Amino acid sequence: xxxxxxxQAAVLRGTQNGYDLVxxxxxxxxxxxxxxxxxLEKLKTDPKALETTKVSLDVLTEDRLLTADxxxxxxxxxxxxxxxEIHKIAANVITVDDAxxxxxxxxxxxxxxxxxNGQEVVMQGDVLFxxxxxxxxxxxxxxxxxxxxxxxxxxxxxxxDDESKLIMGNLQSAQQVRIAEQFDIxxxxxxxxxxxTIAYVNxxxxxxxxxxxxxxxxxxxxxxxxxxx
Numbered sequence: 001x002x003x004x005x006x007x008q009a010a011v012l013r014g015t016q017n018g019y020d021l022v023x024x025x026x027x028x029x030x031x032x033x034x035x036x037x038x039x040l041e042k043l044k045t046d047p048k049a050l051e052t053t054k055v056s057l058d059v060l061t062e063d064r065l066l067t068a069d070x071x072x073x074x075x076x077x078x079x080x081x082x083x084x085e086i087h088k089i090a091a092n093v094i095t096v097d098d099a100x101x102x103x104x105x106x107x108x109x110x111x112x113x114x115x116x117n118g119q120e121v122v123m124q125g126d127v128l129f130x131x132x133x134x135x136x137x138x139x140x141x142x143x144x145x146x147x148x149x150x151x152x153x154x155x156x157x158x159x160x161d162d163e164s165k166l167i168m169g170n171l172q173s174a175q176q177v178r179i180a181e182q183f184d185i186x187x188x189x190x191x192x193x194x195x196x197t198i199a200y201v202n203x204x205x206x207x208x209x210x211x212x213x214x215x216x217x218x219x220x221x222x223x224x225x226x227x228x229x
Contacts, residue, residue, distance in 0.1 A: 025062040
């Protein structure tokens with residue numbers, strides 16, 4: 001096996017709802033185009049490789065945000081193969097523009113301030129946080145928290161006892177996350193694999209973590225509420 005095959009930059013995987021085309025964030029965009037073309041050519045000449053003659057793809061770019069030009073190049077390449085069509089292109093990250101749209105769609109309170117050590121900010125409802133929380137500072141709300149800020153302190157959603165709420169954002173440097181009465185102290189490398197994390201309480205009433213791409217499964221109601229970001 002050649003070294004270039006050790007990790008393919010474009011990987012097709014089957015799901016319950018169809019097929020995901022995963023573009024690896026660690027690869028260059030040029031390598032993604034090369035591997036994607038090779039993958040499509042292989043599937044084109046091997047009709048038994050897939051279970052259907054028409055394949056709808058969810059293109060997942062992990063933690064990489066594609067530019068409009070890069071998206072156009074992906075769409076153009078896939079468009080050269082009539083057997084395939086792109087359903088959507090999605091990343092595990094949310095842009096500032098997405099966050100602003102989220103605020104416009106629903107009654108989400110915008111908070112942009114510095115919360116210092118020993119300070120606690122208490123709010124009602126969903127919060128879009130764009131500020132800074134120092135270690136020892138705390139943001140607490142009854143609703144969800146969408147964090148686009150710099151968090152080294154404590155985030156608590158669903159206060160005091162609503163386990164259906166979640167915390168979404170870059171939580172790598174957070175001191176602690178809490179949802180209702182469930183909490184977790186973040187270890188230094190615990191969330192190092194993703195810049196965009198969803199913290200939620202699972203069916204066993206344990207605080208768990210997922211990625212933005214899993215929001216529909218984690219919380220279908222919120223996913224539909226914010227327009228399926």
